[in-house]
Amino acid sequence: MGGIPLGVPNLDIVLDGGLPESQLTVIAGSSGAGKASLVQQIACLHAAGGGHVLYVTTVTEPHSSLVAHLSSFSFFDPSLLGENIKFINIFSISRQGLSAVTSTLLRSLRYERNPFLIIEGFRSLRDLFGDAREVRTFAYELAGTLASIRATTLITTDCRLAELQDAPEAMVADGVIVLDGFWTGLRWQRTLQVVKLGGRKSLKGPHFLEIGDNGLTVYPRFESVYSPLTGELPGGRVGWGSADLDAAVGGGLPRGSATLLLGPVGLGKTTLSLQFTHAGLQSGDNCVYLSPSETAERLAAKSARLDLDLGPALATGALRVVNYNPVDSSADQVAWELCNAVQAGDVNRVVIDGLGAVVPGLDPARVHGYVSALLGRLRQQGATALATLHQEEGEPLPFLARRFDNLILGRVATVGGERRRYLSVAKMRDSAHPSTIWEIEIGSGGARLVPAARNSPVPSKEGQIDDQHSGREGG
Numbered sequence: 001m002g003g004i005p006l007g008v009p010n011l012d013i014v015l016d017g018g019l020p021e022s023q024l025t026v027i028a029g030s031s032g033a034g035k036a037s038l039v040q041q042i043a044c045l046h047a048a049g050g051g052h053v054l055y056v057t058t059v060t061e062p063h064s065s066l067v068a069h070l071s072s073f074s075f076f077d078p079s080l081l082g083e084n085i086k087f088i089n090i091f092s093i094s095r096q097g098l099s100a101v102t103s104t105l106l107r108s109l110r111y112e113r114n115p116f117l118i119i120e121g122f123r124s125l126r127d128l129f130g131d132a133r134e135v136r137t138f139a140y141e142l143a144g145t146l147a148s149i150r151a152t153t154l155i156t157t158d159c160r161l162a163e164l165q166d167a168p169e170a171m172v173a174d175g176v177i178v179l180d181g182f183w184t185g186l187r188w189q190r191t192l193q194v195v196k197l198g199g200r201k202s203l204k205g206p207h208f209l210e211i212g213d214n215g216l217t218v219y220p221r222f223e224s225v226y227s228p229l230t231g232e233l234p235g236g237r238v239g240w241g242s243a244d245l246d247a248a249v250g251g252g253l254p255r256g257s258a259t260l261l262l263g264p265v266g267l268g269k270t271t272l273s274l275q276f277t278h279a280g281l282q283s284g285d286n287c288v289y290l291s292p293s294e295t296a297e298r299l300a301a302k303s304a305r306l307d308l309d310l311g312p313a314l315a316t317g318a319l320r321v322v323n324y325n326p327v328d329s330s331a332d333q334v335a336w337e338l339c340n341a342v343q344a345g346d347v348n349r350v351v352i353d354g355l356g357a358v359v360p361g362l363d364p365a366r367v368h369g370y371v372s373a374l375l376g377r378l379r380q381q382g383a384t385a386l387a388t389l390h391q392e393e394g395e396p397l398p399f400l401a402r403r404f405d406n407l408i409l410g411r412v413a414t415v416g417g418e419r420r421r422y423l424s425v426a427k428m429r430d431s432a433h434p435s436t437i438w439e440i441e442i443g444s445g446g447a448r449l450v451p452a453a454r455n456s457p458v459p460s461k462e463g464q465i466d467d468q469h470s471g472r473e474g475g
């Protein structure tokens with residue numbers, strides 16, 4: 001830990017505390033990767049915190065167009081220009097020879113107690129002036145000079161990861177951060193990774209990145225920050241909204257546990273999720289509902305039709321809906337947003353209605369670790385979690401199901417010319433529960449469970465179909 005906190009959301013987590021002080025760090029990446037936006041955000045946040053920044057531009061772009069770019073971001077405060085952020089352009093100086101640049105910078109920084117320097121566009125210096133040897137000499141001289149005055153320096157350069165070995169600015173740097181990206185379907189997914197960081201620890205590997213009106217937000221790979229779901233449950237039970245649901249899971253869901261409800265389209269997964277939410281709100285819990293498809297308005301309408309009206313709780317903020325569009329956001333982004341909402345709202349119940357929409361964007365090798373870290377974090381935050389996952393007839397139990405404390409399997413089947421819904425509890429962590437197969441009846445107030453009639457086709461504990469089960473008579 002240590003360094004200068006930069007304040008760019010979650011970047012300091014990747015940097016294990018912040019930017020190494022009195023060191024030279026290069027931010028590399030191809031054109032459009034977000035290098036300029038990143039250093040502008042860093043400059044503004046550092047200045048807003050009372051720091052002084054010398055912002056050096058290299059190309060002939062006028063400062064007015066730099067300010068125009070800056071003004072598109074919410075972090076920009078024009079009153080910081082001049083006093084806290086000073087711009088200089090070294091284009092014409094560099095034409096006299098690169099060593100003139102070093103002395104100009106030294107002169108500009110001579111009265112600074114904690115010099116903080118940004119040089120934007122090193123690549124253009126090396127392309128426009130001097131041969132390779134001269135540029136290398138300049139890079140060493142610059143790095144040595146800045147080190148001698150203990151300047152904290154960020155240099156951006158148009159250079160991709162594979163080209164770093166030939167970039168003198170990267171060779172002399174203590175740290176290198178690379179911005180990059182790749183296409184996933186129709187979406188350009190931005191990434192940030194730390195290649196080196198002055199011998200300090202950092203979160204290795206690529207992390208997702210978004211650029212919006214608030215500048216950059218980094219979404220570190222969730223499992224690289226949070227530990228997997230382990231440890232004891234705090235004890236106690238939380239109600240699911242009806243006596244029969246609570247009885248089916250052995251007296252309510254264990255507080256702090258994570259439950260996965262799997263089943264086909266139309267099983268009642270959303271209905272059971274709304275009931276869990278409604279019951280939580282009734283007992284004074286704050287809730288967060290993550291849904292890839294339902295907006296807050298649609299959830300309010302749907303819940304009202306079931307007599308589980310969530311509208312008032314949405315209005316007071318006791319319930320928050322986090323929407324997730326798999327086309328626009330990464331699984332890491334959704335995990336961070338969900339956990340931020342849990343943190344901000346002092347939340348103790350979380351619904352993820354449609355886990356299947358969250359994970360497909362992930363590298364398959366990450367799914368297990370990601371789900372485990374997400375559930376681990378939610379438990380750490382004191383939340384009891386219910387997730388649903390669409391699973392059609394005959395599909396094997398997905399591997400991620402094993403990360404959950406409790407598992408509930410559903411099935412829809414045609415019996416006597418009618419579609420009927422069933423569920424059974426396959427596993428409850430540290431707790432007994434009836435082994436009954438239940439039929440789900442949906443109506444006002446949500447879902448009711450009644451023991452299924454003998455010889456109904458029902459899901460077995462393996463997620464396979466067992467047509468000959470010996471369920472109790474009833475219904």
Ligand SMILES: Nc1ncnc2c1ncn2[C@@H]1O[C@H](COP(=O)(O)OP(=O)(O)OP(=O)(O)O)[C@@H](O)[C@H]1O
Binds near residue numbers: 267272
């Ligand atoms: N107000 C209601 N009264 C009676 N039945 C209802 C009511 N609302 C929903 N249902 C029934 O409940 C069924 C399950 O709906 P629900 O949306 O909970 O299923 P789901 O498992 O979430 O489905 P999906 O996989 O499509 O998300 C619906 O098919 C509908 O027939």
Ligand SMILES: [Mg+2]
Binds near residue numbers: 269270
């Ligand atoms: Mg649903």
